[in-house]
Structure formats: structure tokens, C-alpha cells
Amino acid sequence: MTLPTLPAGCRIIDFALRGDERGSLIALETGKDVPFDIRRTYYIFGTLEGVSRGFHAHHRLQQMVVAVSGSCDILLDDGKEQVTVTLDRPDQGLTLPPMVWHEMHDFSPGCVLLVLADDLYDEADYIRNHDDFMALVEGAAA
Numbered sequence: 001m002t003l004p005t006l007p008a009g010c011r012i013i014d015f016a017l018r019g020d021e022r023g024s025l026i027a028l029e030t031g032k033d034v035p036f037d038i039r040r041t042y043y044i045f046g047t048l049e050g051v052s053r054g055f056h057a058h059h060r061l062q063q064m065v066v067a068v069s070g071s072c073d074i075l076l077d078d079g080k081e082q083v084t085v086t087l088d089r090p091d092q093g094l095t096l097p098p099m100v101w102h103e104m105h106d107f108s109p110g111c112v113l114l115v116l117a118d119d120l121y122d123e124a125d126y127i128r129n130h131d132d133f134m135a136l137v138e139g140a141a142a
């Protein structure tokens, strides 16, 4: 994973690798590896070549994203700056706080993105239009 300056609240967390001669295992626990109570988990896989995903921010949802297999680039946009992070390690997670616009690009074949979230799915929590996102960021700064 590359390490540019990330938006506030975005953090790369290194997980303890519990490996032995048989292979590797990673356990993620609320309060230890994940800085919020996990209420939902989902995973994105089978993404077709050239397809990008995401293109939204959340009002309140906190998430953590892990490339458990393969890699993709995630663009993070706090309304002021945009940075792209490559997710390519199963032993690192990227925290994704509310009000960070994100887009996932350049999925490798077979990429599996695991996402942990602190709340159930709620479409009303999504901001799916970038102009609306910018208006909210600028409104909060005014």
C-alpha cells in the first residue's frame, strides 16, 4: 500500500498476522483492529476489467476496507484534495470515515475487497452526486 497524506480520518491499520507453517490467518476484532463496532460486512468481487465502483460518500457511516485478495486503487476526496491509495495487502486496512468521497479503480483480476461497516445498509446515508457532496463540504466550512 502506498502512503500519501490521507484525508482526516483515513488511516492505514496494520493487522497482526497469525501465520505458521500451514499459512496465514488474520482476525479483526472491534476495538482492537477495527476502531468502531462492526454491524455489517460485505465484499466486492468479480469486478469486470475496466469497471470502477464507489463514486459516493456517506453522511455518517464509518467503514474499513481490506484488499483480502488482489489489488485496486481507491481515490479519496475530502472536497479539498484528492489522493489515491493502492490497496494490495490482506494485512492492512484503510479506514474510511464519513464525508470522504471514494472511487475504486483498476481492480486486478480476482480482487476481493472486504468492507467492514459500523451500521446496516441505508441508502439514505449515501451521497451519490459529487456536486451535492461538494455543496455539503462547502456548507460545513462556511
Ligand code: TYD
Residues within 6 Å of the ligand: 040, 042, 044, 052, 053, 054, 055, 056, 121
Ligand atoms: P453500490 O453502492 O452501487 O456499490 P459500489 O459502491 O461498490 O459501487 O451497491 C450495489 C448494490 O448493492 C446497490 O443496489 C445497493 C446494494 N447494497 C446492499 O443492498 N447492501 C449493502 O450493504 C451494500 C454495500 C450495497
